[in-house]
Amino acid sequence: MVPTNIKNFDTLVVGGGIAGLQAALDLGDQGYKVAIVEKDASIGGKMIRLSKVFPTLDCASCITTPKMSAASHHENITLFTYCDLTSLNHEGQGIKALITQKPRYVDPIKCIGCRQCEYICPVHVSDAEQGDFSARKAISIPFSTAIPQLPILDVEHCMLCGQCEKTCPTHAIDYFQKPEEFIIQAKTAVITTGFDLLPVKNNFQYGNGHIPNVIDSMQMERILAPHGPYNRVLRPSDGMEPDSIAYVQCAGSRDKSMGVPYCSRVCCMYAIKQAMLLSGSLPLADIIIYYMDIRAFGKGYEQFYQNAKAMGIEFVKAKVARIDKGENGSAIVRYENQDGSGIATADHDLVVLSMGMIPGWDPRSICPVSKDSDQFITSIKPKISPVLTNMAGLFVAGVAAGPKDIVDTITESGSAAMEAAKFMSNSHMEN
Template sequence: MNAANRMAYDTLVVGGGIAGLQAALDLADQGFRVAVLERGASIGGKMIRLSKVFPTLDCASCITTPKMASAAHHPNITLFTACDLNTVTKTGGRFKARITQRPRYVDVAKCIGCRQCEYVCPVLVPDAEQGGFSARKAICIPFSNAIPQKAVLDPEHCMLCGKCEKICPTQAVDYLQQPVEFVLAASSVVLSTGYEMTDYRDKPQYGMGAIPNVIDALQMERLLAPHGPYNRVLRPSDGKEPDTIAFVQCAGSRDHSMGVGYCSRFCCMYAIKQAMLLSGSLPLAEIRIYYMDIRAFGKNYEQFYQNAKAMGIEFVKAKVARIDAAEEGRVRVRYEDQLEGGALDAEHDLVVLSMGVVPGWNPRGIISVSCHTDQFIRQVQPKRQPTWTDQPGVFVAGAAAGPKDIVDSIAEAGSAAMQAANYLKAAAAS
């Protein structure tokens, strides 16, 4: 097979999270050649970072890791990680994607994942994969079940001591590696670019970033995960087990003044899940959820909510106005009680912000699909054909089209794969 054919695929899947992997596997199992483009150093998306999933409380890694491995070993799937999508243009029924491969400063063809470079590296930096609660080396494999199991060097923190290069048994470390641009051709595209959490570090009313014991939901996922930073739940400021924990719902969501006027849909359920897991790991802790409305929209979700109340988790219908630091590392929550009325204060050892979600990627200027005002990709027939965009041959799946949970993302990915397969078969027959 020549180089041109190696860069020609039936479908380009943009995003290697759970939706992208499901779409890629469904297409590849039908015999289509699929390229999966991921901007991170590993596939797996947000789901591989979670502890458990609601409402079944199944292990998130136990679900995601087999799909990651299947995609990595599937003969019809090619993974492109640490890549940026620059432009996608359509000519004569074919899409041409211009992509930049960012340097890992490690030759992936030579790297055998032995981690010797990681062991000898003297530089420790906060590990974002663990919510910033623990440290990683300046050169390392991103996390234990990352795919591909290849090291990545962080040039911002590397001090060029040369220890990793000297110990590498395959001479894979390359300090002079440069970005590489290349072109992929595909007959269809599936956009599964996911979401990011809203970041309100510049909004003082939530104390995020300024108060050590105010964390976001993804950081709590790492504290709860069996492969997390502490193997137990500890508050960040002093390593103490929290006695009182609060969840603040709609932190920045459903608030036009904060820029996110919509409901992010699944925040209630992941907060209830985390509260139930905390109740199991810290049985003596008092757990409270400040909520505006409970959105229990899926199968068995209402029962999940009722189970949480039966476990003793306190639900307070309130709008939180401000969060401030208190004495001895505690956090003061000022809120308006929407049932009893009046402004009240409460202090907690740890506060978790249930942040809303925003699109993980903006397609403007890259691919000709339209978006809503909130920048989620527009579905032209959201009821009948939820995976269609206004560009023939381009389909959308998962949270790229709007906030949705894992179950809906996987179902939508299967639909996108079916629509892409039908499109490819129709194009081949014409």
């Protein structure tokens, strides 16, 4: 059945991470009506989940939260969170998107975000927002700075005990909520769907995620975050403060066998950033980065790298061949030195894998926009206007078009907003 609920906007932004927020704010400030459609329960994307950003070591929340707040309060921006994009196509001179609002089982009008439902809920569920190092409740607000501050009831883990319903002061719990479909018609769209990390379970040389204390870089971001699972750096297998921490670079990236032949561009810099933060938290710990090449390409990045070396972080030019489970929770790293000294092994308390970046969204069967061989969205003019796609009126920004850092993502989002505005202004003149 075709939904009859049609909403009209000037621009549809797909993805509410830092790229989507920036593009929406730039368009909203120019007076365009913008809809942001986000698959997660909160806007903010990957950036709100980071501890700090390189090379300034600014708090990631301190940069992202004001933008999240500005977008949610903007008179020209409407947020649609916890939604699936079912289709996105040209229709007439514009864009038509079919969206499904997934049920939260909470009335967003009545809910006041008091979290009483979460506190009373008796079921604990592993919390992916905290790297699975601690638990949330079966009904919970995703994280403390989430926007909107609305809980999600996780049906898979709900006992239907009714405690949340009884406790809710505003009677906002609705066990019978159903998915709702609606249509967004817009003149333009901006794709800002970001990235995911290549799952550790795909990497058999590094233990497929089964070796204790071998974690990925996003999990380390959570451990380093002030509101992380432990509020300090601890080893997940036993709560020990690690004395020796290793980073394995290009764990998945630049590796055809993993399906990621390209460089993910930001891993060198975020590993250096995390190593510097660890060095601050654990001044006596040995921190080693096993790398193939250090790619410090941006403004101030080389200095950041040199500062890390001056702080005592050890850089070993080597390719890690495999990681095995050691004794007492350690991980044994077997690597080949690139200085010709051959194969060596080292024991570490904690190993962080800098996994490759893969696209956060696959347009296949949803939208006819073309993809490159790396599966990111094709920029048809990568040198003069990298935000243009093969679909007129549909633009791309941020990591959706290929791996890049936050600085480049924000710049590109501004460019996508300008191209969308130009497109709408030209269409208006033609009409």
